[in-house]
Amino acid sequence: MPDGTPPLPNRTLKTPQALHAAGLLPAEALPGAEVVARRYSISVTPAVAALIDPADPADPIARQYIPDPAELVTAPHELADPTADAPFTPVTGVVHRYPDRALLKPLLACPVYCRFCFRREAVGPDGGLLSEAELDAALAWFARTPAVREAILTGGDPLMxxxxxxxxxxxxxxxxxxxxxxxxxxxxxxxxxxLVTEALAAALETGKPLYLCVHANHAREFSPAAVEALGRLHRAGVVLLGQSVLLRGVNDSVDALEGLFRSMLRARVKPYYLHQLDPAPGTARFAVPVEEGRALLRALRGRVTGLAWPTYVQERPAGGGKVPLGPEYSPNEG
Structure with a gap:
């Protein structure tokens, strides 16, 4: 290009070298990123790459997806399985932590790999796709477990x-x-x-209520193309919910959270969960203390509609499930 800016990629970037060629990783950061890539997967789609401002070293989109050597430093409190999936896996591909609901993980591949992912030790491009026999066994488990009233498809990303x-x-x-x-x-x-085609939207018609929780952490992720895709799902009758993770350098300000939640609502997505970061290895740089998170939400009270208000939650250790974190609010405040 005339100004020397690399053209936007037309394919998913999966290596540090590809990120560098696209102008998303400076040359001096290549060696560190290459070491990270030996352990954790990298994937930045063209849609995400287009959202990154390479001139901003603190870009909140880049921070979520571009590898950093800090990922290889495990803090004392961090856990390889912070949500304790393994002890609650009755059969391959199923996680059953709550009496009335269970997860089904049909694959472990994602379109992008978040640098803060709590399953970062498991997900990757080889996909971990359940075999036919494993899928049959997982679905048979659901069939013989009548206490389960809700099936949650996760992974990986089921829409892959x-x-x-x-x-x-x-x-x-x-x-x-x-x-x-x-x-x-x-x-x-x-x-x-x-990937959100008419064929995909049609596949979601099941005759039973279906909720899609969209993971997004910054307002800029709701690009025109994303809003169009969500509109297609909405027209197909899918109920859209939003879930986000509170992340240092991404959405740890009142303005950033307000922008995120307002962007969700404009895209017909109801903010549902704001997650406290799960302590996966190498994610400490993203951590925001709970009291700071509570203060951020407290500052949003009255500033945004109640429709924009998610539940702030944290996973309890050892697979105890999510608990709400507040903030507490007095009717005499303000």
Whole structure:
């Protein structure tokens, strides 16, 4: 390009060298990023790359996806399995921590790999796709566990599956009479909106209530393409919820959170959860103390509509599930 700026990539960037060639990683950061890449996967889609300002060293989008050597430093409090998936896995691909709901992880591939991911030791490009036998066993577990009323597809990112494959899984779950709700957790609508085709939207029609939790952490992630993709899902009857992680340098200010929640609502996404960071190895640079998180939300009280208000939650240790963190509010305040 005439100004020397590298052209925007037309394919997913999966190596430090590709990030450097796209102008998203300076030359002096290459050696450190290459060491990180030997342990943790890298993936930055064209849609995400287009959101990054390479001239801003503190860009909140880049911070979420560009590797940093700090990822290789494990703090004393950090855990390889901070949500304790493993002890609550009755069969491969299923996590059952709550009496009335369970996770189904049909694959462990994502369109992008977040540098703060609590499953960062497990996810990667090889995908961890359940075999036919493993999927059958997982669905059989749901069939013989009538106490479970909600199936939550996560991973990895379930919207990375083909519409045919995803539709088949949803239909088999929807056919179980004791399942009332289906839920999908995904980054795809904001990170790879081109995957949200009419065929994918059609695959989500199951005859039972289906909720899609969209993971986004900054207002800029709601690009025109993302808003269009979410609109397609909305028109298909999918209820859209938003979940975010409170992250240092990404959304740890009142203005950033307000912008995020307002952007969600404009895209027909109801803010649902704001997560306290799970202590996965090498994620300490993203940590915001709970009291600071409470103060941020307290400052938003009355500044945004109640529709923009998520529940601030934290995973309890040893797989105890989520607990709300507040903030507490006195009716005499203000």
């Amino acid at each position: 599956l083909s519409p045919r494959r995803l539709g088949e899984i949803l239909r088999r779950l929807a056919a179980l009479p004791h399942l009332d709700l289906l839920r999908i957790h995904s980054r795809v609508p904001v990170a790879a909106p081109g």
